[in-house]
Every structure is written in structure tokens, then in C-alpha cells.
Amino acid sequence: MALSAEDVARLAALARLDLTNAECAELAPELDVILTSVAAVGEVAGPDVPLMTHALPLVNVMRDDEVRPSLPREVVLAGAPDVEEGRFRVPQILSED
Amino acid sequence: MMTELMEFNEVLEHFDPALGLEVHVELSTASKMFCGCSTEFGAEPNTQVCPVCLGLPGALPVVNAKAVESAIRIGLALGCEIAPWGRFARKNYFYPDMTKNFQTSQYDEPIAFDGRVEVEVDGESYVIEIERAHMEEDAGKLTHVGATGRIHGADYSVIDYNRAGMPLIEIVTKPILGTGAKAPQVARAYVALLRDLMRALDVSDVRMEQGSLRCDANVSLAPKGSAELGTRTETKNVNSLRSIERAVTFEMRRQAAILAGGGRVLQETRHFHEGDGSTSPGRSKEEAQDYRYFAEPDLVPVAPSKEWIEELRASLPEPPAARRKRLAAAWEVDEKTMAAIVAAGALELIEATVAAGASPQSARKWWLSELARRANEAGVELEDLGVNPADVAATQELVDKGELTDKLARAVFDGIIAGEGSPTEVVERRGLRVVSDEGALGEAIDSVIAASPDVAEKVRGGKVQAVGALIGQVMKAMHGQADAARVRELLLERLGVG
Numbered sequence: 001m002a003l004s005a006e007d008v009a010r011l012a013a014l015a016r017l018d019l020t021n022a023e024c025a026e027l028a029p030e031l032d033v034i035l036t037s038v039a040a041v042g043e044v045a046g047p048d049v050p051l052m053t054h055a056l057p058l059v060n061v062m063r064d065d066e067v068r069p070s071l072p073r074e075v076v077l078a079g080a081p082d083v084e085e086g087r088f089r090v091p092q093i094l095s096e097d
Numbered sequence: 098m099m100t101e102l103m104e105f106n107e108v109l110e111h112f113d114p115a116l117g118l119e120v121h122v123e124l125s126t127a128s129k130m131f132c133g134c135s136t137e138f139g140a141e142p143n144t145q146v147c148p149v150c151l152g153l154p155g156a157l158p159v160v161n162a163k164a165v166e167s168a169i170r171i172g173l174a175l176g177c178e179i180a181p182w183g184r185f186a187r188k189n190y191f192y193p194d195m196t197k198n199f200q201t202s203q204y205d206e207p208i209a210f211d212g213r214v215e216v217e218v219d220g221e222s223y224v225i226e227i228e229r230a231h232m233e234e235d236a237g238k239l240t241h242v243g244a245t246g247r248i249h250g251a252d253y254s255v256i257d258y259n260r261a262g263m264p265l266i267e268i269v270t271k272p273i274l275g276t277g278a279k280a281p282q283v284a285r286a287y288v289a290l291l292r293d294l295m296r297a298l299d300v301s302d303v304r305m306e307q308g309s310l311r312c313d314a315n316v317s318l319a320p321k322g323s324a325e326l327g328t329r330t331e332t333k334n335v336n337s338l339r340s341i342e343r344a345v346t347f348e349m350r351r352q353a354a355i356l357a358g359g360g361r362v363l364q365e366t367r368h369f370h371e372g373d374g375s376t377s378p379g380r381s382k383e384e385a386q387d388y389r390y391f392a393e394p395d396l397v398p399v400a401p402s403k404e405w406i407e408e409l410r411a412s413l414p415e416p417p418a419a420r421r422k423r424l425a426a427a428w429e430v431d432e433k434t435m436a437a438i439v440a441a442g443a444l445e446l447i448e449a450t451v452a453a454g455a456s457p458q459s460a461r462k463w464w465l466s467e468l469a470r471r472a473n474e475a476g477v478e479l480e481d482l483g484v485n486p487a488d489v490a491a492t493q494e495l496v497d498k499g500e501l502t503d504k505l506a507r508a509v510f511d512g513i514i515a516g517e518g519s520p521t522e523v524v525e526r527r528g529l530r531v532v533s534d535e536g537a538l539g540e541a542i543d544s545v546i547a548a549s550p551d552v553a554e555k556v557r558g559g560k561v562q563a564v565g566a567l568i569g570q571v572m573k574a575m576h577g578q579a580d581a582a583r584v585r586e587l588l589l590e591r592l593g594v595g
Contacts, residue, residue, distance in 0.1 A: 014387055016191055053184060053392040059400040065126045065163035068133025070147050076258075077143060086142040087240070087255035090193045 003032040103353040114280040114349050115326050116273040117315035120291055122266045122301045124167045130234045130264035131158030142257035150262030152197025164264040167300040168232050172209025173410050175227045180208050182400045185393040194236035204390040207231035216286040218279050225287050226271040235263040281345040285338050288312050297414040305336050316348040328362040332376050335369045343374040428457035441469050442479045449486035455493045463489050483514045491520040504577050505529045531580050541574040556592045
């Protein structure tokens with residue numbers, strides 16, 4: 001099933017990307033080519049090839065429950081768009097209603 | 098705007114409630130779920146964060162082994178199967194409580210699934226099936242700044258990320274059916290059971306007021322006898338046992354009024370208000386959430402070995418139900434009394450009071466009557482009253498030694514609750530010791546006899562029960578600081594009938 005311009009618009013909205021209708025229409029067939037190419041891998045891999053979600057066949061990589069130093073607060077807040085009393089400050093999230 | 102409500106009894110005539118409870122338990126590990134930042138409560142904002150929990154580019158998370166161990170032990174204690182292999186997943190969303198724009202969680206491969214627990218309400222047992230228990234991380238804490246202090250109408254928000262990345266276990270039930278009028282109590286009993294269980298496992302502080310145990314309550318109603326479930330609402334972050342009971346009751350009454358009026362219940366999240374026990378709509382969801390879950394590429398799967406699981410199973414503490422049976426036998430109380438103890442949240446408190454040296458009877462007496470009443474009046478849980486088991490045991494010891502009467506002991510508890518210190522400090526400060534100075538007592542007795550010659554004559558004449566009036570006057574003269582039995586003894590002696 002081909003990817004439609006509406007699909008792209010919905011994905012863009014979810015990813016907070018500001019795309020015009022024209023861009024959605026243009027991107028749909030381009031993304032479709034990529035999806036089709038990736039899907040081809042599924043055809044090559046037979047039932048004897050196990051599902052792979054990681055590049056390495058590792059499990060149980062864990063650390064002991066030990067506290068390590070955190071970043072100094074001024075470093076943490078250096079990347080904040082705005083700061084108030086040691087906290088990140090962000091604009092209004094929801095409007096009045 | 099007034100919400101229309103149906104009387105609770107009427108709700109049950111027409112509808113069957115269904116519950117679904119989601120409980121988040123914050124684990125008491127020393128460090129966060131995927132990084133080494135401290136989890137200590139109450140630190141200065143943004144002092145317990147690092148590149149991993151801020152999601153800075155290039156930072157790589159590593160799972161906390163202790164958190165996995167706790168998750169498995171919780172799963173086992175809930176009677177769950179433990180997944181031999183499972184991945185973490187990214188739950189994608191845009192909201193400033195996470196800088197990463199996703200929460201690391203588990204999606205279709207939870208570490209524990211298909212469990213069951215039993216709770217008891219009014220002597221009846223209810224089975225609650227557990228759908229799953231999965232590992233995830235907590236989000237940062239938002240504070241909305243503006244006239245209302247709520248997100249609606251706030252001018253802006255400020256964020257502390259210390260909580261971001263703290264390890265959480267989310268425990269989700271299957272729909273709980275057939276509880277009828279007991280639905281609110283079953284919900285409460287289930288959360289109380291989880292709290293007891295987490296405490297027994299020693300995996301969480303389970304301080305509901307600090308948010309280390311939080312409950313989201315899904316409630317729906319179906320017409321009586323209907324096989325289909327109704328539309329549900331989800332009341333978020335209900336943070337005390339009492340609130341859970343109230344929130345479920347409120348939602349049942351609200352939804353019933355809507356349905357009876359021919360309306361439709363909206364599927365939505367709602368907020369609970371402690372003040373009046375009501376709920377109100379939360380964030381509106383014009384479109385269904387789409388979290389676009391996918392397997393977390395930065396974390397490898399967790400695959401606990403059979404040996405590890407069995408080792409952890411062997412380390413599980415005594416299950417709460419078995420423990421109750423054992424304590425009921427040790428304290429010589431019947432099932433009904435035990436149920437009252439559990440319902441009052443007094444089990445641990447009484448156990449600790451007995452461990453501190455009090456007799457089971459006296460420990461039970463104080464916690465279930467005097468202290469339970471005060472907690473009720475103050476609208477707090479018994480354990481949050483400000484009196485600890487050692488205080489109760491120490492106060493009872495003073496009573497046993499004859500230094501306090503029960504009445505004075507009650508004043509001691511007043512002092513402890515008022516923050517005046519330990520029982521002995523309160524006794525000193527308030528001058529509560531029983532007057533054992535027989536001189537002062539004797540004087541009070543003599544003057545009472547002199548002031549009430551008629552009553553005294555009656556007693557001399559053999560109407561011993563009339564002495565009660567005199568005892569009362571002596572106690573009053575002594576400001577209650579005398580042992581009533583001793584007063585009676587002395588009075589009768591003086592009046593020649595001892």
C-alpha cells in the first residue's frame with residue numbers, strides 16, 4: 001500500500017514537523033521508495049533468520065545500583081531556553097479552556 | 098458548575114461497575130533506572146540529573162540491576178509469570194516533563210504478566226487478576242505558575258528533572274468485575290494490599306503523599322446484567338487510600354447520572370480533587386494518543402535466567418495473607434478484628450508497637466480506638482498521624498507502671514501529635530504524671546467528703562455505689578491526675594467501708 005500525502009501529514013504532525021501540503025505530497029512517494037526498499041529485506045530473510053532488533057547479540061547488560069556524580073546545576077541549566085529558581089522554564093502548555 | 102450525581106444505592110440498582118487499576122510504584126533504589134544519578138527525595142531542583150536522564154546526544158543508558166531484581170520480585174509476589182526475554186521500548190510524546198521526547202518503558206514485552214492477588218472486604222474475598230507489571234522511568238516534575246496553580250490558565254511552567262529517570266514499576270489489573278457496591282472498597286483494599294506487599298518486599302518507600310505509590314483508577318458502568326463493558330474514564334494520580342475509595346464512588350455516581358439521563362460517558366482522563374472528592378476532565382484528547390512505540394535501540398534485552406528467578410522466588414517474604422493469619426493467632430484476635438485492624442491501616446503499627454514492648458491488647462486498643470479516631474478527624478492515614486509505635490509502647494509502659502492513667506495517656510498523645518516530643522518529654526512539659534503524693538490526694542479526699550456530707554453518709558450507710566460521685570469530685574480536684582482506683586480505695590477506707 002502506497003504512502004499517501006495524508007499519511008505524511010499525520011506523521012509530520014506527530015513529529016511536530018511543519019510541512020506544507022505541497023511538501024507532504026512531494027515526500028510521500030519519496031518515503032514510499034525507502035519503505036519499499038526496506039521491506040525487500042523482509043523477503044530475503046527466511047524463517048531461519050531470527051528477529052533482530054539490536055546490532056549485537058547481547059542480553060543483560062546491567063550496572064550495579066551505585067550513585068555516581070550528577071552534572072553541576074549550572075551545566076544542566078546552560079542548555080535551558082529559560083531558567084527560574086534553578087528550574088527549566090517553559091511557555092504556557094495549555095491555554096485557558 | 099455542579100456535576101449531577103446519582104445516589105450510590107440507586108447506581109447499584111441499575112448498573113454494574115467495572116474497575117481497572119494502574120498503580121505506579123517508585124522503587125527505592127539508590128540510583129536511577131538507567132543512570133547513576135541519586136534518587137534521594139527532596140534535593141534541590143535539577144541537581145540529580147546527567148546527560149542520560151536529560152537525553153543529551155550520545156548519552157547511553159544502562160539498566161540498573163537492582164531495579165530489574167525488584168521488578169522480578171514484585172512480579173513473583175503478584176503471582177505473575179516472568180518473561181524469559183524482553184525489551185524496553187520508547188514511548189514517544191512531546192511534553193516538557195521529559196527532555197528526551199520519549200519515555201523509556203516496556204510495551205508488548207513486560208517483565209511480568211498474568212498474575213493474581215486476593216483482597217478481602219467485609220469478610221468477602223475478591224480475586225484481582227494482574228494483566229502485567231512492567232519497568233519504566235518516571236518523568237520530571239512540572240510546576241504550573243499562574244493564578245490557579247493548575248495547568249489550565251497557567252502563565253508558564255517550571256521543571257525539575259530530578260525525578261526524570263527514577264525507576265518505576267507499573268502494575269496493571271485486568272478489568273475487575275462483580276464487585277457491585279463494594280467496588281470503591283475493593284479498589285482501596287487492592288491498593289492497600291500492594292502497599293503492604295511493596296513494604297514487605299522492601300522495594301519501595303510506598304509513601305503515597307510523596308508520590309512513590311500512585312494510582313490511576315479506570316471506572317466504567319454497564320447496564321445491570323450486560324456482558325459488555327461501558328465507556329471508561331481514567332482518574333489520574335489518586336494519592337491516598339481514602340481518595341481512591343472516594344474517586345471510584347464519585348465516578349460511579351457521576352457516570353450513572355449521565356447514563357440515566359440518556360447521555361454518553363466520554364472516554365477521558367480526569368483529575369481528582371481532595372477537597373470535595375470530585376473529579377474533573379483533564380487534558381482533552383481530540384485525537385487518540387499515538388505513542389509510536391518502538392524497541393529501544395540503546396538498551397539490550399533483559400533475559401533473566403531460570404536460576405536467578407528461582408533464587409529471587411526463594412527470597413520472597415511471607416505473603417500478606419499468611420502474615421495476617423499468623424499475627425491473628427499470636428495476638429489472639431478473631432478474623433473480624435483482624436479485618437478491622439487491616440482496614441484501619443494498623444497492622445504494621447500494632448506489630449511494631451508489640452515489638453517495642455507493648456502487649457498486643459494495649460497496642461491494639463490505642464491504635465484502633467484513640468489514635469484511629471484522631472486520624473479520622475484529621476483526615477489523614479493512621480501512619481501519618483505523627484505518633485510512632487515506639488511512642489505508643491513507651492506511653493503504655495508509663496500506664497503499666499502506674500505513672501499515667503488512660504486519660505492522661507490520651508493527653509500524652511495530644512502532646513506527641515502537637516510535636517512536643519517523646520512521651521516522657523510531653524509528661525514533663527505538661528505535668529501529666531499521676532499524683533502519687535498521698536498527702537495531696539488525702540487532702541483532696543477530705544475536703545470532698547467535707548463538702549458532700551449527704552453523699553458521704555449514704556456511703557457510710559452501705560450504699561457503696563454512691564461513692565462514684567465522690568470519686569468524680571476528687572478526680573476533678575486533682576485535674577484528672579490521680580489513679581481513680583486508688584481514689585476509690587482511699588475514699589472507702591476513710592468512710593469506714595473499705
